[in-house]
Structure formats: C-alpha cells, structure tokens
Amino acid sequence: MSTPLSSLTGPLQRFSVRHATRLPLMVTATLLIAMFSIGSLQYEGFFSAQVLLNVLIDNGFLLVVAIGMTFVILTGGIDLSVGSMVALSTMLTAWLVEQNGVPLALAVPLVLLVGAGGGALMGWVIHAFEIQPFIVTLAGMFLARGLCYMISTESISITDPTTTTIAQTRVLLPGGLFVSPAVVIALVVLALAFGVLHHTRFGRTVYALGGNESSARLMGLPVGRTKVAVYAVSGLCSALGGLLLTFYMLSGYALHAVGMELDAIAAAVIGGTLLTGGSGFVLGTALGVTVLGLIQTVISFQGTLSSWWTRIVIGGLLFVFILLQRLFGGPRADH
Amino acid sequence: MTPPDDTGAGGRPARMPGARRLTEHRLFWPAAALATLLLGNVALTHDFFAVRVQNGHLYGSLIDILQFGAPLVLVSLGMTLVIATRGIDLSVGSTVAIAGALACEHIATAEDPGSLPTVLSAIATALGVAAAIGLLNGFLVARLGVQPIVATLVLMVAGRGVAQLITDGQIISVSSGAYKMIGGGYWLTLPFAVLLAGVLVAVTSLVTRRTALGMLIESVGGNPVASRLVGIRAAGLLVMVYVVSSVCAAVAGLMISSNVSSADGNNAGLWIELDAILAVVIGGTALTGGRFSLGGTVLGALIIQTLSTTIYTLGVPPETTLVFKALVVIVVCLAQSPAFRARLSHRRRPAGPDPAPAAGDAGARRQEVHP
Numbered sequence: 249m250s251t252p253l254s255s256l257t258g259p260l261q262r263f264s265v266r267h268a269t270r271l272p273l274m275v276t277a278t279l280l281i282a283m284f285s286i287g288s289l290q291y292e293g294f295f296s297a298q299v300l301l302n303v304l305i306d307n308g309f310l311l312v313v314a315i316g317m318t319f320v321i322l323t324g325g326i327d328l329s330v331g332s333m334v335a336l337s338t339m340l341t342a343w344l345v346e347q348n349g350v351p352l353a354l355a356v357p358l359v360l361l362v363g364a365g366g367g368a369l370m371g372w373v374i375h376a377f378e379i380q381p382f383i384v385t386l387a388g389m390f391l392a393r394g395l396c397y398m399i400s401t402e403s404i405s406i407t408d409p410t411t412t413t414i415a416q417t418r419v420l421l422p423g424g425l426f427v428s429p430a431v432v433i434a435l436v437v438l439a440l441a442f443g444v445l446h447h448t449r450f451g452r453t454v455y456a457l458g459g460n461e462s463s464a465r466l467m468g469l470p471v472g473r474t475k476v477a478v479y480a481v482s483g484l485c486s487a488l489g490g491l492l493l494t495f496y497m498l499s500g501y502a503l504h505a506v507g508m509e510l511d512a513i514a515a516a517v518i519g520g521t522l523l524t525g526g527s528g529f530v531l532g533t534a535l536g537v538t539v540l541g542l543i544q545t546v547i548s549f550q551g552t553l554s555s556w557w558t559r560i561v562i563g564g565l566l567f568v569f570i571l572l573q574r575l576f577g578g579p580r581a582d583h
Numbered sequence: 584m585t586p587p588d589d590t591g592a593g594g595r596p597a598r599m600p601g602a603r604r605l606t607e608h609r610l611f612w613p614a615a616a617l618a619t620l621l622l623g624n625v626a627l628t629h630d631f632f633a634v635r636v637q638n639g640h641l642y643g644s645l646i647d648i649l650q651f652g653a654p655l656v657l658v659s660l661g662m663t664l665v666i667a668t669r670g671i672d673l674s675v676g677s678t679v680a681i682a683g684a685l686a687c688e689h690i691a692t693a694e695d696p697g698s699l700p701t702v703l704s705a706i707a708t709a710l711g712v713a714a715a716i717g718l719l720n721g722f723l724v725a726r727l728g729v730q731p732i733v734a735t736l737v738l739m740v741a742g743r744g745v746a747q748l749i750t751d752g753q754i755i756s757v758s759s760g761a762y763k764m765i766g767g768g769y770w771l772t773l774p775f776a777v778l779l780a781g782v783l784v785a786v787t788s789l790v791t792r793r794t795a796l797g798m799l800i801e802s803v804g805g806n807p808v809a810s811r812l813v814g815i816r817a818a819g820l821l822v823m824v825y826v827v828s829s830v831c832a833a834v835a836g837l838m839i840s841s842n843v844s845s846a847d848g849n850n851a852g853l854w855i856e857l858d859a860i861l862a863v864v865i866g867g868t869a870l871t872g873g874r875f876s877l878g879g880t881v882l883g884a885l886i887i888q889t890l891s892t893t894i895y896t897l898g899v900p901p902e903t904t905l906v907f908k909a910l911v912v913i914v915v916c917l918a919q920s921p922a923f924r925a926r927l928s929h930r931r932r933p934a935g936p937d938p939a940p941a942a943g944d945a946g947a948r949r950q951e952v953h954p
Binding site for chain 1: 671723727728729730732733734736737738739740741742743744745747748751752848857860864870871900902903904905906907908909910912913916917920921922923926
C-alpha cells in the first residue's frame with residue numbers, strides 16, 4: 249500500500265531531506281501572515297498590534313498547555329488529560345481560595361504540585377507497566393474531570409481581592425499597547441521550554457526518545473526517568489494553564505476547557521511537531537496557538553460566521569498539516 | 584450472541600481442567616464483573632431483577648440497561664473491529680452527532696415527518712454520510728499511512744462543528760412516530776433498539792467468525808507487513824473496518840436522537856468514543872490489535888451501562904461516574920499489562936532465587952525509574 253505514495257513523492261523526498269522538518273513551520277508562518285493580511289484588508293480595525301496581542305491574551309493558557317503537550321508529543325506519546333487537568337486546577341484554585349479561605353500564595357504551589365504529581369504518576373504507569381500513553385491519560389482525563397464534579401457540580405466564581413486584582417492587572421507596553429500578566433508568564437514558559445529542549449541534556453533525550461525508543465535505551469539514556477519527567481512537565485503546564493484560565497475567567501468550573509487537549513494537539517501539529525515524535529519545535533507550537541487564536545479573531549470580526557466554524561476550520565487545518573507531514577518525511581506508521 | 588472464542592489468530596490458552604479452565608476463559612472476568620455489578624444492584628434495590636409486562640411491553644431495570652446501552656454496544660462493536668486492526672476511531676462521537684443531526688434536520692424540514700419514506704430517506708442520508716466519513720478515515724490510515732489516532736482526530740475535532748452547522752447550533756426537535764420507533768419503540772415486547780443492536784451484533788459475529796474475515800482482520804492487526812506479504816489486501820480491509828465503525832456509530836446516533844426526539848450537535852454522543860474504547864478494553868480486546876472478542880465487547884458495554892445505572896441508583900451525582908470509569912480503566916489495563924503481572928508474581932515470591940526473565944526486566948525498569 250506504500251507504492252502509490254512513494255512513487256508520487258520521489259522528487260519530493262529528495263527535497264524533503266533538507267526541508268522536511270521546517271516545511272510545516274514555513275507553511276504555518278505563511279498562513280499566519282496571509283490570515284493577518286486578509287483580515288486587515290477585510291475588516292476595519294483588524295490591522296493593529298493590539299489585535300495580535302489580544303490573541304495572546306485570550307490564548308495564553310492554551311499556549312502554556314500546548315507547550316507541555318509538545319514535550320509529550322516529541323517523545324512519541326500523547327496526553328489526553330490536559331483539558332481535564334486545566335478544569336481541575338481552576339476548580340481546585342476556586343475551591344481553596346473562595347470556599348476555604350486559603351491564601352492565593354499557598355493555593356498556587358499546591359495546584360501546581362497536584363498537576364505535576366498527577367502527570368508524573370501517569371508517566372510512571374505508562375513506563376513501568378508498558379501501557380499505551382493514550383489509554384493511561386484517558387483514565388487521567390476521566391479521573392480529573394470526575395474529581396472536578398466531586399468538588400462541585402456548580403461553577404464557583406472568585407471574588408477574592410488578590411485574585412481579582414491580578415486578573416485585572418495590565419502590563420503596559422510602549423505605544424499604548426497592553427497585555428495581561430498571563431501573557432508574560434506564558435512567554436516566560438515558552439522561553440524556558442525552548443531553552444530546555446534545545447540546550448539541555450534532558451531536551452536531547454526527549455528528542456532521542458521520540459526518534460527511536462530502543463536506540464535511546466541502548467545508548468544508555470535514562471528512558472524511564474525522561475518519560476516520567478515529560479508527563480510531569482505536561483501536568484505542570486496544564487496546572488499552570490489552569491491557573492491562568494482561573495485568572496482569565498475568575499471562576500472554577502468543571503466544564504472549563506472541554507476539548508482543550510484537542511486544541512493543544514492541533515497547535516503542536518500545526519506548529520510542525522510530528523505526532524510520531526522525535527521532530528518538532530516548541531516555537532512552532534506558539535505559532536500554532538497564534539493561528540488557532542487568529543481563526544477565532546477572524547470569525548468574531550466576521551460576525552456572521554458562528555463559533556462552530558472554528559472547530560471546522562481547525563479540523564481542516566489539522567487535515568492539511570497531517571497530509572503535509574505524510575508527504576514530507578517522517579517515519580510511516582505500520583499501516 | 585457470543586462467538587466461538589478460540590478461533591483467534593493468537594495462541595490459544597492451554598486447556599486446563601475444572602475451575603482453572605473456567606477462569607482462563609477470555610470472557611470469564613468481564614462476565615464476573617457484570618454479574619458482581621448486577622448482584623450489587625440487587626442488594627441496593629430488591630426489585631432490580633423484576634421485569635414486568637405493561638401494555639404488552641417489558642419494563643424493568645434490566646430492560647432499561649439494555650435499551651440505554653444499545654447505542655454504546657453498537658459504537659463499541661465497530662470500535663472492536665478497528666482496534667483489532669491495531670487502530671482506533673476517535674471520530675465516532677462526532678459521527679453520532681452528525682447522523683442524528685442529519686436525520687432530524689431531514690425529517691424536520693420534510694412535508695410529512697411521520698411518513699415511512701421520509702424516515703427511510705433520512706436514515707439513508709445519515710448512513711451514507713457516515714460511510715463517507717469512514718472512507719475518509721480509512722483512506723488516511725490505509726493509503727496515507729497516518730497513525731489512526733491522528734487520522735480520526737481530524738473528524739473528532741471538525742465533526743462536532745459540522746453537526747452544529749447542520750443543526751445551525753440549535754437543538755432540532757422532531758415529532759415523527761416512525762422515527763421514534765428506532766430508539767424508543769417496542770417490537771415483540773422488547774425495545775426496538777435492543778433488537779436492532781442484537782441483530783447487528785449477531786450479523787457481525789457471523790460474518791467475522793463463520794467466514795475468514797475475522798481472521799484476516801486479526802492478521803492485519805497482528806502484523807500488517809506480514810499479512811500484506813502473504814497476499815491479504817490489508818488496505819481494503821482497513822478501509823472496510825473504518826466504514827463499519829462509522830456506520831455503526833451512525834445507527835447509534837439515530838437511536839440516541841430518536842429516543843429523545845431531537846438532535847443536539849453539541850452534546851449528542853459526547854465522549855462516547857471513550858466509553859466505547861473502554862468497553863472494548865474491558866471486553867478483553869487488547870489495544871495492540873491482532874485479536875478481538877465481540878462477546879467481550881458486548882459485556883464491556885453492558886458493564887459500563889450498568890455502572891452508570893448503579894451510580895444513579897446510589898444517588899451519587901451522576902457526573903462522578905467519570906471517577907469510577909477512570910478506576911475501571913486503570914484496573915483493567917493493569918490486569919492486562921504483562922509488566923504488571925510480572926511484577927505481581929515477582930512480589931509473591933520475593934525469596935525466589937531465580938525470578939522469571941520478565942520479572943527481572945520489570946525490576947530493572949523499576950531501578951531505572953528511581954535511580
């Protein structure tokens with residue numbers, strides 16, 4: 249069944265040797281510029297830096313979650329629990345701060361610990377018992393969402409003064425522009441992730457693990473420790489994303505972030521990360537999140553298009569990028 | 584309904600006498616779990632097993648479990664075949680929503696919503712579109728070699744948007760007696776949905792177990808390359824299982840929308856793909872493919888439905904079902920994991936001078952995790 253495709257991709261394959269991994273990234277960047285240009289021509293008030301910054305303000309939490317997801321996907325795994333984990337951390341924060349009077353300074357590290365711990369636990373089960381990441385994180389997804397409902401089936405809104413003050417803070421930029429503190433945090437996380445992935449031994453192990461796990465093991469790399477760490481990073485990022493979402497929404501609700509795992513996966517794929525692992529860029533993920541955000545912006549500017557178009561367009565983009573990944577390099581699945 | 588079990592491509596369990604042989608049977612643990620759940624319910628509500636006849640229809644908790652479980656049984660049925668080929672179909676939930684939306688939209692805009700031709704053409708539209716969805720998934724997996732989880736993710740994301748597009752974001756209500764029959768009607772004293780699911784399970788069992796089809800599917804799942812080399816048209820088989828999975832999901836979608844006489848693009852079939860995967864795994868079909876048990880899947884789906892019913896009976900908030908499901912997933916997966924079993928047997932004989940190789944591996948790995 250490989251014959252029709254490989255005969256078709258003969259010349260492309262040669263091209264791909266040099267550009268394979270960067271092509272989706274270039275396509276994404278081009279897409280971003282095209283979307284912004286078309287938006288600017290089409291709609292009044294679209295062409296401004298603040299519109300772009302608003303995309304970040306509205307999607308800062310998604311960026312953080314998608315960065316964690318990128319780590320997992322780079323090792324060839326997947327984490328379906330991130331959306332539920334985000335919901336759980338909004339719920340935990342709201343419950344601790346609002347209903348138990350726990351100071352925010354104590355609630356935040358607690359929530360982050362729960363996220364990282366949950367992630368590490370899933371990573372350990374995946375590694376130690378050789379169960380597919382997909383099914384373990386599926387259980388994690390059920391568990392986290394169920395725990396949300398156990399805390400409360402209702403939305404808990406936050407009136408705590410410290411939290412609301414932080415939520416309303418604006419970080420002013422030159423030229424009358426502003427962002428939220430969440431954007432700053434998300435960008436710091438992005439920089440950290442970039443540094444870790446490209447300039448540390450841990451980062452190289454992550455790529456090696458996604459490239460070929462048995463080779464990595466034979467090379468003596470700490471496969472188990474890295475796997476556990478990667479899921480812990482994803483859990484930590486989800487918890488942090490949840491905290492940012494708490495500030496954005498000023499509430500904890502069990503139905504927050506339904507389907508966010510799909511958005512995070514889509515952002516990573518559109519950003520050029522191969523779902524088979526071993527190849528990708530965390531900066532690409534940031535571009536992917538921006539593309540997703542810009543789609544929502546265009547749809548809200550259009551006004552006549554309804555919100556479900558977002559899902560359809562994201563699905564379509566995912567389709568195109570998966571085709572691109574198949575055409576240019578990347579190991580084929582078994583069938 | 585239960586297919587003969589020992590025709591799988593994998594190795595047969597060794598024949599053992601008596602009780603040992605019974606517990607070694609593939610369906611033993613799912614059946615035991617279901618029986619335990621049902622008996623637990625009898626302890627909670629004494630008339631749980633009572634089935635009464637009213638207006639010529641059977642009523643009772645058991646019948647409810649069958650009727651509300653029928654859509655899940657169908658989705659899981661298709662999912663079993665997909666998983667047997669080492670795949671996964673995440674798009675079934677969206678397909679459920681799309682099928683319901685298409686059928687209800689068709690009936691709601693027809694001149695005579697109650698007439699049989701209208702309902703039949705609505706069903707045909709829904710099934711046709713579902714088959715196209717299956718073709719697309721199959722094409723991505725079989726022809727382009729995309730990982731199944733990724734290929735079906737596309738429609739999982741986009742499909743629900745499409746369903747909302749069809750219903751225009753509204754919940755479409757229909758009043759059609761003929762359509763109501765699929766999910767809420769009775770025939771020969773039994774809910775029609777149960778009969779329909781039963782027939783489809785029986786047909787699938789017959790086709791996969793009485794012909795070579797089941798073996799071919801298992802062979803593709805066991806080793807796709809080897810099966811291609813021996814001349815099995817793996818691509819065609821793969822496309823077929825994805826089409827079957829989508830069509831099964833569409834029938835489930837018709838049942839769900841028919842039962843509530845409305846289509847909700849946003850919530851119909853939400854997370855049913857996960858329940859279906861869970862049902863398949865509980866039923867003893869490994870996610871690594873190569874072997875499947877339709878009987879196990881049916882038991883698995885009924886366990887999940889009974890679990891939901893139990894939660895309602897207990898008076899616990901129904902949303903917490905998710906926690907119980909999570910626990911079931913973890914326990915079942917651990918029970919199926921060779922590494923976990925090896926570790927357990929390793930623990931049981933700590934003084935053993937020469938642990939089995941597998942147990943030794945697990946020990947080595949443990950050291951690696953906590954150096």
